[in-house]
Amino acid sequence: MVGTQAAWSNWAGNQRSTAALTVRPRTVEEVAEAVRHAADTGRTIRAVGSGHSFTATAVADGHRLDLADLDTGVTVDPARRLVTVPAGMTLHTLNDLLAGHGLALPNLGDIDAQTIAGALSTGTHGTGAKLGCLSTFVTALTLVTGTGEVLRCSADEHRDVFAAARVGLGAVGVLVEVTLRCVDAFVLRAHERPAALAAVLDDLPGLVEKHDHAEFYWFPYTDRVQVKTNDRVPADDRPLPRWRGWLDDEFLSNTVFAGACRLGRAVPALAPGISAVSARALTERTYTGRSDQVFCTPRRVRFVEMEYALPRAALPAALAELRRIVDRLPFKVLFPVEVRFTAADDIWLSHGYGRDSAYLAIHQYVGMPYEPYFRAFEEVATDLAGRPHWGKLHWRTADSLATAYPKFTDFLKVRNRLDPDNRFTNPYLTQVLGA
Numbered sequence: 001m002v003g004t005q006a007a008w009s010n011w012a013g014n015q016r017s018t019a020a021l022t023v024r025p026r027t028v029e030e031v032a033e034a035v036r037h038a039a040d041t042g043r044t045i046r047a048v049g050s051g052h053s054f055t056a057t058a059v060a061d062g063h064r065l066d067l068a069d070l071d072t073g074v075t076v077d078p079a080r081r082l083v084t085v086p087a088g089m090t091l092h093t094l095n096d097l098l099a100g101h102g103l104a105l106p107n108l109g110d111i112d113a114q115t116i117a118g119a120l121s122t123g124t125h126g127t128g129a130k131l132g133c134l135s136t137f138v139t140a141l142t143l144v145t146g147t148g149e150v151l152r153c154s155a156d157e158h159r160d161v162f163a164a165a166r167v168g169l170g171a172v173g174v175l176v177e178v179t180l181r182c183v184d185a186f187v188l189r190a191h192e193r194p195a196a197l198a199a200v201l202d203d204l205p206g207l208v209e210k211h212d213h214a215e216f217y218w219f220p221y222t223d224r225v226q227v228k229t230n231d232r233v234p235a236d237d238r239p240l241p242r243w244r245g246w247l248d249d250e251f252l253s254n255t256v257f258a259g260a261c262r263l264g265r266a267v268p269a270l271a272p273g274i275s276a277v278s279a280r281a282l283t284e285r286t287y288t289g290r291s292d293q294v295f296c297t298p299r300r301v302r303f304v305e306m307e308y309a310l311p312r313a314a315l316p317a318a319l320a321e322l323r324r325i326v327d328r329l330p331f332k333v334l335f336p337v338e339v340r341f342t343a344a345d346d347i348w349l350s351h352g353y354g355r356d357s358a359y360l361a362i363h364q365y366v367g368m369p370y371e372p373y374f375r376a377f378e379e380v381a382t383d384l385a386g387r388p389h390w391g392k393l394h395w396r397t398a399d400s401l402a403t404a405y406p407k408f409t410d411f412l413k414v415r416n417r418l419d420p421d422n423r424f425t426n427p428y429l430t431q432v433l434g435a
C-alpha cells in the first residue's frame with residue numbers, strides 16, 4: 001500500500017483538492033486498514049475513480065483512496081453471463097475483458113474512461129428506452145463500510161444495502177468488488193442523420209420505442225438536431241473505414257470542434273453561426289461495430305455539464321423552455337444539448353427510480369460563462385420533477401432532493417448504519433444528503 005500527498009483535479013478542471021494522504025491499496029484488507037487508519041487519525045476518507053464527475057462528489061479533503069491497484073481477481077461465469085471484477089477497473093478494461101470472453105455490457109454511456117465503481121456511484125447511464133442505468137446490471141457488490149467491515153450485498157443478502165449501494169454516491173462504503181450481469185457480445189448498426197427538432201418531437205415514441213438505443217443532439221439557435229440510433233444486427237458487415245472513423249470522431253468531433261469552440265469563445269457573436277454550421281455540417285452515415293466501440297467515443301474537447309432526468313412526458317416542455325433560456329442569455333452557448341432515454345428501475349438514488357426518463361444534458365465549453373444558463377435550466381427542470389445527475393453540475397440540496405427521491409430517508413438510514421461517523425463525507429455529500 002502506497003501513501004503520498006498529491007494534488008488532484010477532475011477531468012473538466014473545475015474541481016480540485018489536495019488530500020493529506022493518498023492511499024493505493026492492493027487488497028480488500030488494505031482498503032479496510034486505510035478506513036480504520038483514517039478513523040484513528042480523525043480524518044475523512046474518500047474513494048476516487050477517474051475524476052470524470054463535474055460535481056465535487058470525488059473531492060477528498062482528508063484521505064484519498066485510489067483503487068487502480070486493487071486486485072481482487074476476475075471471475076467469469078460464461079454460462080450465467082456473470083463477471084466479477086475489482087471495482088476500480090475502468091470500463092475500457094472491462095469492455096476488452098468481456099469481449100475476450102464473448103460477452104458485453106448491455107448498454108454504455110458516451111465514454112469508457114470511468115472506473116466501474118465511479119460510474120455506478122453517480123448513476124451513469126447510456127440511452128435505451130428499455131434499459132436502466134449501468135447500476136441495474138449489478139447483481140452483487142462487496143464494500144468496506146465506515147467502520148472497516150467487509151460486507152457483501154445482493155438481491156438476497158443485505159437487500160437494503162444493495163438498494164442503496166448500487167448508486168451510493170460513495171456515501172455507504174468503498175466498493176471493492178462488483179458482479180455484473182452481461183449479455184452475449186453483440187454488433188450494433190449506428191445510424192446518424194440530421195433532422196428538424198419539431199419532426200423528432202412529433203414522433204418521439206416512434207424514435208424511442210422502435211430502436212434499441214436512440215438519442216439526439218439539439219443545436220442551440222437552430223431548429224436542427226442530429227439523431228443517433230443504435231440497433232443490434234447479426235453481422236459487422238459495414239465497419240467504418242479507419243480513415244473515416246478518424247475523420248469523423250477524432251478530426252471533426254474533437255479537433256475541428258475544439259477550433260470552433262475556441263473561435264466562439266474569442267468572438268461570442270459568432271456562436272449562433274457556428275452552431276448552425278455545425279448542425280448543417282453533420283451528414284447522414286451508417287456503420288456497424290462492436291457494441292462498446294459504437295457506444296463510446298473519445299471526448300477531448302473539455303466542457304462542463306449539467307444533466308437532468310425528467311419524466312419522459314416532460315421532455316417537450318423542458319426543451320421549449322430551454323430554447324427560451326438560451327435566447328435570453330447574456331452570453332452564447334457553444335455546445336449542443338444531448339437528449340437520451342432510460343427505463344425505470346428500483347435503485348433508491350437512481351435518477352430513474354420508479355419512472356421512465358428522458359435525460360436532457362446541457363454543456364458549455366470550458367472557460368465560458370455557464371452558471372446563469374445552468375441555474376435557469378435547473379429551475380425549469382426542478383419544476384418538472386427533474387432529478388439532477390449526481391456527477392454533473394447542479395445546486396440542489398438535501399431538502400429538495402428528499403422530495404424528488406421517494407426512498408431518500410431509507411438511503412440515509414443505511415448510510416447512518418454503515419457509516420455512523422460520516423467517515424466518507426465531503427462537502428458535496430453534506431450538500432446533497434444534508435449531513
Ligand SMILES: Cc1cc2nc3c(=O)[nH]c(=O)nc-3n(C[C@H](O)[C@H](O)[C@H](O)COP(=O)(O)OP(=O)(O)OC[C@H]3O[C@@H](n4cnc5c(N)ncnc54)[C@H](O)[C@@H]3O)c2cc1C
Pocket residue numbers: 011012046047048049050051052053054057058067087088108109110111113114115116117118119120121122123124125126169170171173174175176299389391392
Ligand atoms: C467526457 C465525459 C463523458 C461522460 N459521459 C457520460 C454518459 O454518457 N453518461 C453518464 O451518465 N455520465 C457521463 N459522464 C459522467 C460520469 O460517468 C460520472 O460522473 C462518473 O461518476 C465518473 O466516474 P469516475 O470513475 O470518473 O468517478 P469519479 O468522478 O472519480 O467519482 C465519482 C463518485 O464515485 C465515488 N467512487 C469512486 N470509486 C468508488 C469506490 N470504489 N467506492 C465507492 N465510491 C466510489 C467517488 O467518491 C465519487 O463520489 C461523463 C463525464 C465526462 C467527463
